[in-house]
Amino acid sequence: MKQVRLKRIFVIAGALLVMPVCVAQAAIDLDPAARVKLFGDFRLRGEYDDRTKQDGTQQSRNRLRYRVRLGIAYQVNERWSAKARMATNISSINSPHVTFGDDPDVGFDQAYLAYQFKKITASAGKLPLNYWNSSEMVWDKDFNPDALSYVQQFNHIQLNAAHIILQDNSWNGTDDKIEMLQAVYAKGDVLGALGYFNVNDGSAAKNIFTLSAQYKPPGWRGVLEVSSSDAKQESLACALQLRKKLGEMGFRVYYFYVGAQSIPGDGRYGQDDFPDQNGAGLSNFKGVRLQYDQKLDKNANLDVRLYSMRAIDDSFSAQAGSGSPFFSDKERLRLQMNLNLKF
Ligand SMILES: [Ca+2]
Numbered sequence: 001m002k003q004v005r006l007k008r009i010f011v012i013a014g015a016l017l018v019m020p021v022c023v024a025q026a027a028i029d030l031d032p033a034a035r036v037k038l039f040g041d042f043r044l045r046g047e048y049d050d051r052t053k054q055d056g057t058q059q060s061r062n063r064l065r066y067r068v069r070l071g072i073a074y075q076v077n078e079r080w081s082a083k084a085r086m087a088t089n090i091s092s093i094n095s096p097h098v099t100f101g102d103d104p105d106v107g108f109d110q111a112y113l114a115y116q117f118k119k120i121t122a123s124a125g126k127l128p129l130n131y132w133n134s135s136e137m138v139w140d141k142d143f144n145p146d147a148l149s150y151v152q153q154f155n156h157i158q159l160n161a162a163h164i165i166l167q168d169n170s171w172n173g174t175d176d177k178i179e180m181l182q183a184v185y186a187k188g189d190v191l192g193a194l195g196y197f198n199v200n201d202g203s204a205a206k207n208i209f210t211l212s213a214q215y216k217p218p219g220w221r222g223v224l225e226v227s228s229s230d231a232k233q234e235s236l237a238c239a240l241q242l243r244k245k246l247g248e249m250g251f252r253v254y255y256f257y258v259g260a261q262s263i264p265g266d267g268r269y270g271q272d273d274f275p276d277q278n279g280a281g282l283s284n285f286k287g288v289r290l291q292y293d294q295k296l297d298k299n300a301n302l303d304v305r306l307y308s309m310r311a312i313d314d315s316f317s318a319q320a321g322s323g324s325p326f327f328s329d330k331e332r333l334r335l336q337m338n339l340n341l342k343f
């Protein structure tokens with residue numbers, strides 16, 4: 001009996017590792033058997049942006065923003081479970097943040113079911129992608145694609161696979177889609193991963209290989225992530241990060257170099273913490289992010305972040321426009337403060 005329970009805990013812990021977006025550890029049980037849980041989080045953000053355009057014009061802005069997510073998880077039995085979560089700014093795939101004064105634009109950002117059998121987890125629906133990614137350079141954690149996903153554990157190696165539908169083109173031909181494969185090796189303080197994306201959405205980067213390495217001794221964390229595509233130019237990206245924890249404080253330094261055609265969707269599905277200009281992900285930039293984290297209370301923390309970036313290739317900047325992920329300003333500076341609560 002005890003062994004079965006331990007095994008179940010192991011399987012659930014594994015699933016949480018694969019789906020780091022959910023905050024189930026602080027969830028509230030809605031029934032005595034703890035099969036139905038409510039979970040959610042709230043963020044208040046203050047942000048200052050300063051930009052220098054290619055023609056030398058300098059501008060700045062201040063914004064107050066918020067993010068709300070509220071979800072429900074249902075564990076039917078040991079094998080079957082389902083999860084649904086509502087979030088703000090649902091029209092954006094990269095950001096659930098709403099600027100004060102704007103429409104909250106609420107909808108489902110997650111809705112999926114999962115089946116677990118021994119060391120296999122299969123999921124379907126609108127789900128957090130089962131791709132190990134620390135910096136979000138390759139994949140923005142806010143983007144929960146419509147997908148079928150498969151996870152299998154072999155000793156220290158985890159195999160992740162997903163079939164993502166970006167757009168079902170119905171009678172008009174093949175769908176816009178992504179196939180993803182990744183092998184993640186984790187043992188002790190060390191993690192290494194090899195990934196592959198095949199992307200069919202009209203972007204130049206069609207076949208993308210990724211490499212990730214993490215070293216995480218107590219109190220420290222160092223991560224290197226590299227992405228390389230088969231595009232003819234600007235096909236390389238890398239992100240390097242170093243983190244240090246000191247009691248209730250945390251310090252982080254990141255360096256990003258993201259070529260215009262180096263990651264899936266040419267940047268469309270990547271992070272937008274370094275500011276994206278057209279609400280469409282981001283590439284063609286290099287820059288530094290500095291961050292200070294402070295725990296305030298259980299499930300309450302504060303962080304202060306500074307982003308400084310510039311464009312890499314002017315010929316891609318010149319192609320940027322509405323819906324383009326190519327960074328087209330000369331330089332940008334962002335100062336941000338986030339207050340985060342979750343349950
Ligand atoms: Ca994001």
Ligand SMILES: [Ca+2]
Nearest residue numbers: 168169170175
């Ligand atoms: Ca179809």
